[in-house]
Amino acid sequence: KAGVTQTPRYLIKTRGQQVTLSCSPISGHRSVSWYQQTPGQGLQFLFEYFSETQRNKGNFPGRFSGRQFSNSRSEMNVSTLELGDSALYLCASSAEPEQFFGPGTRLTVL
Amino acid sequence: AQSVTQLGSHVSVSEGALVLLRCNYSSSVPPYLFWYVQYPNQGLQLLLKYTSAATLVKGINGFEAEFKKSETSFHLTKPSAHMSDAAEYFCAVSDNSNQFYFGTGTSLTVIP
Numbered sequence: 509k510a511g512v513t514q515t516p517r518y519l520i521k522t523r524g525q526q527v528t529l530s531c532s533p534i535s536g537h538r539s540v541s542w543y544q545q546t547p548g549q550g551l552q553f554l555f556e557y558f559s560e561t562q563r564n565k566g567n568f569p570g571r572f573s574g575r576q577f578s579n580s581r582s583e584m585n586v587s588t589l590e591l592g593d594s595a596l597y598l599c600a601s602s603a604e605p606e607q608f609f610g611p612g613t614r615l616t617v618l
Numbered sequence: 619a620q621s622v623t624q625l626g627s628h629v630s631v632s633e634g635a636l637v638l639l640r641c642n643y644s645s646s647v648p649p650y651l652f653w654y655v656q657y658p659n660q661g662l663q664l665l666l667k668y669t670s671a672a673t674l675v676k677g678i679n680g681f682e683a684e685f686k687k688s689e690t691s692f693h694l695t696k697p698s699a700h701m702s703d704a705a706e707y708f709c710a711v712s713d714n715s716n717q718f719y720f721g722t723g724t725s726l727t728v729i730p
Contacts, residue, residue, distance in 0.1 A: 512661070539716060541718065543720075550720065550721070550722040550723055551708065551720040551723070553717065553718065553719075553720075556716065556717065558716075563715075563716070564715060564716070564717045598661055598662065600662075600718075602716060604716050605650040605667070605669055605712055605716070606650075606652065606664060606667055607652075607664075607718060608664070609654070609661035609662040609663070610661050611659075611660055611661045612659075612660070612661050614659075
């Protein structure tokens with residue numbers, strides 16, 4: 509089985525722009541979770557989608573949003589980018605109870 | 619909410635020495651527990667998991683962890699460190715809601 513894929517792998521944006529990241533889960537997995545990883549804060553949970561519905565949500569501002577499509581692929585969107593949004597964004601697909609991670613998207617905000 | 623504490627953000631061991639990475643969790647219900655490893659510029663890879671079967675769990679690359687409910691601990695060990703073990707290690711706990719809570723990570727350095 510193919511693993512979790514994330515596109516793009518690297519992204520450079522400027523403050524105020526918006527960005528969309530994509531995640532394709534392992535075939536058959538219906539749950540997709542998103543995390544933000546930074547050196548200072550570690551891994552922070554953004555949200556989880558299951559069968560196109562947001563099931564769990566972390567403590568992030570409304571600028572961070574996501575969605576899931578009928579084929580379980582998921583996107584997350586960050587609007588009005590801030591410098592502090594620079595991070596590695598990880599996606600994980602789940603066959604409960606474990607999660608399988610993609611390689612991440614490295615977002616740099618200038 | 620659940621939480622995970624990893625004692626020691628940096629651990630250094632000599633090649634061939636015992637690796638011990640500590641993890642304590644807080645949970646009011648029997649949890650699922652995991653250890654993940656992350657190499658530079660990569661995602662997290664599952665090392666092992668505890669899902670209420672045997673309390674001593676064996677994982678990949680010679681790692682194992684023991685679930686101790688009385689101590690709310692799930693420490694990761696490996697008898698003999700290898701240079702390739704140098705990486706960041708994360709302990710995580712999950713409950714029945716499929717929400718994961720990660721520790722802040724321990725960076726393992728292996729000294730030749």
